[in-house]
Amino acid sequence: MDDASQPPEDKSDTSSSTDGAAKYEENLVKAAQNGDLNAFDELVTLHRGKIYAMIYNMIHNQADAWDLTQDAFIKAWRALPKFQARSKFSTWLYRISHNVVYDHMRKRKITSAGEFNDEILTDSSIEPSARTTPRESTAPDKKMENSELAQKIKSAMQKLSLEHRQVIILREIDGYDYKEIAEMTDSTLGTVMSRLFYARKKLQSLLKNER
Numbered sequence: 001m002d003d004a005s006q007p008p009e010d011k012s013d014t015s016s017s018t019d020g021a022a023k024y025e026e027n028l029v030k031a032a033q034n035g036d037l038n039a040f041d042e043l044v045t046l047h048r049g050k051i052y053a054m055i056y057n058m059i060h061n062q063a064d065a066w067d068l069t070q071d072a073f074i075k076a077w078r079a080l081p082k083f084q085a086r087s088k089f090s091t092w093l094y095r096i097s098h099n100v101v102y103d104h105m106r107k108r109k110i111t112s113a114g115e116f117n118d119e120i121l122t123d124s125s126i127e128p129s130a131r132t133t134p135r136e137s138t139a140p141d142k143k144m145e146n147s148e149l150a151q152k153i154k155s156a157m158q159k160l161s162l163e164h165r166q167v168i169i170l171r172e173i174d175g176y177d178y179k180e181i182a183e184m185t186d187s188t189l190g191t192v193m194s195r196l197f198y199a200r201k202k203l204q205s206l207l208k209n210e211r
Contacts, residue, residue, distance in 0.1 A: 164199035
């Protein structure tokens with residue numbers, strides 16, 4: 001049977017499933033705003049893993065990451081009556097988590113030296129499709145190289161400023177687009193793109209020096 005005789009692929013199930021999940025979350029948010037603790041507990045269950053992973057990738061301390069995750073959800077519960085659904089709940093929750101991490105880092109006075117100026121570049125001066133992760137050549141023992149490279153990247157990431165580390169994680173690990181990252185970090189699109197550009201340059205420089 002040739003391709004022309006095949007029925008078109010039915011994507012309605014996927015679409016309806018996504019819509020159903022969004023509606024389910026929307027109902028949970030409304031119930032939680034009305035004081036339903038079980039509904040909020042379900043929201044925590046839905047988002048806890050991703051929030052924890054994001055925080056851990058930024059600070060690399062399991063105990064602190066769990067504490068900050070809990071803190072973020074406590075702050076979200078207290079602020080929930082003010083949530084107006086102008087953005088996705090996950091975006092709003094991430095913004096709260098973002099602030100929790102920044103407060104933690106400021107209290108610990110954790111800083112990174114040798115950073116670039118994020119405001120030099122404008123929206124029009126950076127290609128949206130530009131790569132933001134370093135390219136590395138393939139060695140004969142690929143498995144060993146990948147392991148070593150992962151450790152080098154992890155080490156290099158810790159030398160980035162919190163702002164640069166954050167956008168790399170959101171873009172390259174979590175897969176958010178530029179607009180979403182701007183909303184989550186309460187930044188302009190140009191600032192996000194600039195930080196990605198400079199974070200990539202910084203990582204390339206750090207990895208080159210470790211060869």
